[in-house]
Amino acid sequence: MALKKINMLLALLPLLLAAGCGADREAPAPAAPAAAETLDVGGLVPVRAVQAEEGASLLVVPAAAVFHEGAMAGVLVVGEDGRIAVRWISTGHAIGAGLIVLAGLDAGELVVGSYDPALRNGIKVTKSQAVTEEVQSK
């Protein structure tokens, strides 16, 4: 009896194993971001924090850095990886040549000082020494 049972099991085992197993597989690593050109951009400006009255502070970017797309206002920021990204912001009043940023940026982030439509997402930017120092001193 036992022999018969084992034989039947053996016959069925490969079929079942082939049918149900093999679920765990190595996860493929995320692909690297799109190949980037490296570009030298003049005039990267950090977002400034300006003291306003009553101890509150305001964030200011150069007005030339801001571009509009329909109702949306944006700036080009350079991320930690040195790549340009569009950031949508909400703007307030002008202060001199600058524009108050109400939301969307942090103090010290690098923005492209004058908006250039030729620049787009993902382009790599080399930061000039002066800018980097200025950021660090903040």
Place this chain on the structure above:
Amino acid sequence: MNEGIAGKLAKQFINSKITPLLMVAALLVGVIATFMTPREEEPQIVVPMVDIYIPYPGAAPAEVSERVAKPFERSLTEIQGVDYVYSTSMPDFALVTVRYDVGASTEESMVKLWATLMKNMDKMPAGVQMPLMKKVAIDDVPVLNLTFWGKDADPQHLRRAALDVADELKKIPDIGDVEIKGGLKRQIRILLDKEKLQRYNVSAMQIMMQIKSANSQITSGDFTSMNREVIVRTGKFLESVEDVRSVVVGVSGGSPVYVRDVATVTDGPEEIDNYNFFTWGAAAPAGQPEGEYPAVTLTVAKRKGTDASVLAGKVIAKVEHLEGSVIPENITVTETRNYGETATEKVFTLLEHLSIAVVAVTIVVGFFLGWRGALVNFMSVPITFALTLLVYFLFDYSLNRVTLFALIFVTGIVVDDSIIIAENIHRHFSMKRQPKLQAAITAVSEVGNPTILATFTVIAAVLPMIFVSGLMGPYMSPMPIGASLAMIFSLLVALIATPWLSYRLLKTEDGGHEEYDITKTPYYKVFNSILSPLIDSGLKRWMAFGVVGMMLLGAIALVPLKAVQMKMLPFDNKNEFQVIIDMPEGTALEETGRVAQEISGYLRTVPEVESCQYYAGTNAPINFNGLVRHYYLRHGDNMADIQVNLIDKGLRSDQSHDIAKRVREGVQEIGRRYGANAKIVEIPPGPPVLSTLVAEIYGPTEKERIELARKVKEIFLETPGVVDVDWLVEDDQEVYELVVDQKKAAFRGVSVEQIAQTLRMSVAGMDVGALHRQPDLEQVTINVRLPKADRTSLKDLSNIFVQSQGMGSMTSRLRAGEMIPLSELVRVEKTVQDKSIYRKDLHDVVYVTADVAGITESPVYAMLEMDKKIEALKLPGGHSISPLYTSLPESEAKTAMKWDGEWQITFEVFRDLGTAFAVVLVIIYLLIVGWFQSFKTPLIMMIAIPLSLVGIIPGHWIHGAFFTATSMIGMIALAGIMVRNSVLLIDFIQIRRDEGEGLKQAIIESAAVRTRPIILTSGAVVIGSVVMLFDPIFQGLAISMIWGGVLSTVLTLVVVPLVYYMAEKKNA
């Protein structure tokens, strides 16, 4: 021999001309029904759930809860059939969700609810506005999403294009709700200039009133002259931005002041309240642009009972037609969801599986009975299914994954009746004791009655599943119904069509002419060698029983050893998932958008992602999950959703659940950087719940509840395998309360209402009317507001002016019209926004939610692990809590905790299935007692049922699968099948004994004769189930049927005859 019903039927139809006609007719109607039945992805579930919004402007959550939510909740208990009542009291309004018993009529529930609501409206406090009642139904889930995006397209134009398309789409019959997500509406914005208002002595209220009165036109009447009537009309509607600019709002220095003098008036998009973007992912079709583009999504829902794929096809064809005309060149329309396509795909995959199963079974049958026998069976299965599909169509079922699955599930079972009949005819033909026709009828008569009995045993096994209650009920009900119908049809086919086919197809073999002798068959030899020693020797027999008993115990032991884990349902392999982002309350929209942008930037690098859309400030088109979780209410500056579409499952090796698990860490890493809570939300395989793991915290005060919730949340966070931990307690949001100085206001002739209105108009903006005679499909509103730049701080608010009403206010004798700065009348108090109050079934509750992924995939084990830690918690007052599982705490005097979420459904389903199983056993017992007229024999037959566990549990262990609700269904169905095998076996023993054979000889002969049909039928079940192994959800059922079927069959053939021998020994 007595012919019985079976024999009579066979005799009637075996030579009838009507039989082939019936067969062809059945096939034809089945094919027609298959194409006429609507196809959809999810089963039609009626979850009578109703949302009631009760606005109570200005009230704090505590007041809303006390005055509005609680009285209403209490009145709801009067209504019969209310299952759960949930309420959320937020500032300014209450949301009460009522869930009825599943299956209750929606219309009736709505009427009852409305009546109760109206009955209690007089008890509501003053200030409560008209409640809004909304039914939540599965058909609200959009089946098709079209995302409009373009490089140079701004949100306003995108929205307009989408609206125009939506208008066209609405003309398609059977279309449900069409909605637009995102984009900006066209609006006439009157942006006030505070300085100019003061200079011209004009207040915001004045502007509102002037515009309202200028924007009117009425028919004054008519006069008659010269036999003609002339209509007189007075006034003129505002029709353009120029009209609005030219409204006179006051007089200053003798000259009129126009709107344009005191405000900037623009005709363009409204103020931004959402950021929606579309981006292609790493797996995008070739040639698609990189980067993200402003987007607007048009969602299409379907009407109940219509075919999702047909509707989607029509909509897509229409949209293609509109491209270039209504849709401008610079806007691209991309399908970002098509449930029609996935439904069709699912249905066809299942139909394909069905055919594979039928072919596989045929091959197995062919192995034993030759190709002619196989052909008989091959032809009977489609007839059975055709009839079942016809009934689906007549019963208004749709073809979805559950109804079709019911068919696959029974593939192996429905062939059985035909197999048994065909096999016996085949056997009788080869015995050649009678002429062919007579042999066929005898063969049918011989096995006919046990076959009928056996069919009803299987039906008795699956039918009680209909009584599964709760959300899972409608999910499962097509299974017992479909399977039972198929069984009945298969019986009819087996008794009518199979004899007809067999008589014509099966050949009597020309071979040796010697008399048929059972003892010479190989089956007899095998069984003789196995059973004889066991029958003869009591010791060996007991040893055999011992071995089987040990196997059973060993198998069951795998469950407490956690080698086999229990789970409700495993995740299905879908083509999408969502990321739900919650920023701390008080986060600005741009900041939320930035986080969504960054996360979607990460997600699009994932190789399987085809496209992402993020919706900041508004919700993504909801799916099945969002329906129950109220994701459609997600609007706010601190919320964002990301819809992630994966490439088709055929083109990737990883299942969607694995991808979701893989990206979770990356997504949450970005979220943590900004203090955001980002959750990966997959489409649940079964009924959706608030969250997989939900801890409900009850207690006497809010402080104690939140305190305990915080501790429980910490335990959640430190338990491995528990992810996406969150709680429904808002973060502190800063609130400036402007308190009006009543005395000063009265002296200056200003009312509190005036101040409140002015502030609301300045900050939140106020619609003061709409432009008339516009071609736009959406109303173009006229909105008065301060420009965003002028309302950024308290200082900005305090130099807003209100106008003294002078003597008109009844409190002041000063001159009217004086402009008074708000700063003189109000003082500012900084506070924290009150938190929303959640209640469930009239108890205040705080929810802590989480999901499980990774180490533990089953919430039950995570719960058990956390139980220990929660019980060890030290609580103020010195009492400890032990989490409750099934019922709410009896008193709220102490803090308490209850588990909910998937657990609740799991508990209900396994409880109901367990009960169903018990009922099944009783019914089977009764059926067999009725047949064999013995109390003992049925028990012997039912021994086979526990034996199936020997295969089922180790089977799950070998496959590394969860023991799920579908496994349980498999186990129950198997009980029916196994008992049927025993019935066939013992029935033959009794026939032989009645013919005067000795007990031992009868047993061995019966085993020998019945082995072939038993192995054939069980083999058919096993082979028919193999296709299901690849379906993530139904894998458990397949494992149960395959492993349980194989082991139980083998053990049945040995154990049941032996037990029967022992029982009948004395009577022999």
